[in-house]
Amino acid sequence: AQSVSQHNHHVILSEAASLELGCNYSYGGTVNLFWYVQYPGQHLQLLLKYFSGDPLVKGIKGFEAEFIKSKFSFNLRKPSVQWSDTAEYFCAVKDAGNTGKLIFGQGTTLQVKP
Amino acid sequence: DTAVSQTPKYLVTQMGNDKSIKCEQNLGHDTMYWYKQDSKKFLKIMFSYNNKELIINETVPNRFSPKSPDKAHLNLHINSLELGDSAVYFCASSLEGARGYTFGSGTRLTVV
Numbered sequence: 749a750q751s752v753s754q755h756n757h758h759v760i761l762s763e764a765a766s767l768e769l770g771c772n773y774s775y776g777g778t779v780n781l782f783w784y785v786q787y788p789g790q791h792l793q794l795l796l797k798y799f800s801g802d803p804l805v806k807g808i809k810g811f812e813a814e815f816i817k818s819k820f821s822f823n824l825r826k827p828s829v830q831w832s833d834t835a836e837y838f839c840a841v842k843d844a845g846n847t848g849k850l851i852f853g854q855g856t857t858l859q860v861k862p
Numbered sequence: 863d864t865a866v867s868q869t870p871k872y873l874v875t876q877m878g879n880d881k882s883i884k885c886e887q888n889l890g891h892d893t894m895y896w897y898k899q900d901s902k903k904f905l906k907i908m909f910s911y912n913n914k915e916l917i918i919n920e921t922v923p924n925r926f927s928p929k930s931p932d933k934a935h936l937n938l939h940i941n942s943l944e945l946g947d948s949a950v951y952f953c954a955s956s957l958e959g960a961r962g963y964t965f966g967s968g969t970r971l972t973v974v
Contacts, residue, residue: 782963784965786903790967790968791952791965791966791967791968792905792952792954792965793965794962794963797962836903838905847910847917847918848893848895848910848912848917848956848958849895849907849910849918850907850954850963851907852904852905852906854902854903854904855903855904855905857903
C-alpha cells in the first residue's frame with residue numbers, strides 16, 4: 749500500500765530562518781503530490797501540488813517544493829519564515845488506484861518564534 | 863459562498879448517543895470524502911462517494927454510516943458513540959480527473 753512519511757514531527761524556527769520539511773512517498777509510478785497547511789483550529793488549505801512537468805513547484809505564501817523522483821521525495825521549502833507560518837503541515841499523495849483518495853503523512857508542526 | 867460546508871462545527875455528546883454530521887458542496891464536484899483527524903493530527907480517509915455510490919470504506923466500524931442523498935451532499939451518521947470517536951471530521955470533495963480537493967472547515971466531535 750502507498751504511504752507517505754514526514755520525517756520532522758515538530759520544527760521550531762525563529763522568524764526569517766529558512767525552512768525545509770521532508771516528505772517521502774512509497775509509490776514508484778506516476779504520483780500526484782500535495783502539501784497542505786492547517787492553521788490552528790482551521791481546515792486544510794492547499795499550499796501547492798505536483799502532477800507533472802517542472803519538478804520545482806511554487807505555491808502560495810512563498811512556499812515551494814521540489815519533486816525528486818529518484819529519491820521519492822517532495823520536500824517543502826520557504827526561504828524566510830514568518831510568525832504567521834506557525835501551523836501544521838501535511839504532505840499527501842493521491843492514491844494510485846482510481847479511488848481518488850489522498851494518503852496523508854503524519855504531519856509536521858511548525859512553530860515560528862517572533 | 864462556502865464551497866464545502868459542514869455542520870455542526872462543534873458537537874459535544876455523551877457516550878452511547880447517535881449523532882449526524884452534514885456536508886454539502888456547491889462546486890459541482892462528483893466525489894465526496896470523509897476524513898478523520900485524530901488527537902495526534904493524523905488524517906485518515908474513512909469513506910468516499912462518487913455520484914452517490916460508495917467507493918471507499920476504509921475498515922471503519924459499522925457504527926459509522928455515510929449517506930449521500932445526492933452528489934452535493936454526504937452525511938455521516940454515527941451510532942452508539944464511544945470515547946474513541948472523539949476527533950475532528952473533515953469533509954472534502956473533488957472532481958474526477960481533476961487535480962484538486964476542497965476541504966470543509968471540520969467538525970470537532972467530543973464524546974464525554
